[in-house]
Amino acid sequence: MSGHVSPKSLYYSIFGALMVLTAITVFAAYVNLGAMNAPIALAIATFKATLVVLFFMHVRYSSRLTKLVVVTSLFFLAILLGEMMMDYASRGMGVVLPTLQ
Template identity: 65%
Template sequence: MSGHISPKTTYYAIFGSLMVLTATTVTAAFINLGSLNFPVALGIAILKATLVILFFMHLKYSSRLTKLICGTAFFFLVILFGLTLSDYLSRGWAAAPGGTAGAGTQVTVGPPAETAEEPAGEPQAAPEP
């Protein structure tokens, strides 16, 4: 198999980069960034995946056709994720059958709520006409 042979220093540099990015991911997980936690982690994951695809899978040194096929596969992956996400976000969060809480419903457990009704006592006779 003939192809481009990368020097070992490239692999060591990419490995070091992946380790630094992994440590960055772990550090970012412990920092409260509010709603930015997920985008930061996703961005770091995309960067790590790009490094692996380009260097360890040798896409950087591949032909244009191989790059086109990889890009097309990624394009359709984005479409599938987008369609799935649009379906997920457009659903209502109704209670599940049987009155139990459905997915995405916040359930709080605490003392029973006070009611304004008086407790039931002895049954009363109906008034006579």
């Protein structure tokens, strides 16, 4: 009834991993990787976020319903960003400027 109890060592390991990844992010920012700097920073951040969600937030041991809501949040985010991209990309489409008429 009390749910899954993770060992303390797991929490300390996750904490250690998050600190190491933070150090890697800062280090990577000082290296010129051209266009890859931002994707690498975001990839590390996403990996860190995944560790937090799975272990600190116990999603790994949660019910399937909870897992579904977590995945749904990403799906909704994709819809939000996708629609904004469509709006952004199609701004001004089909508009004839008055000076050209």
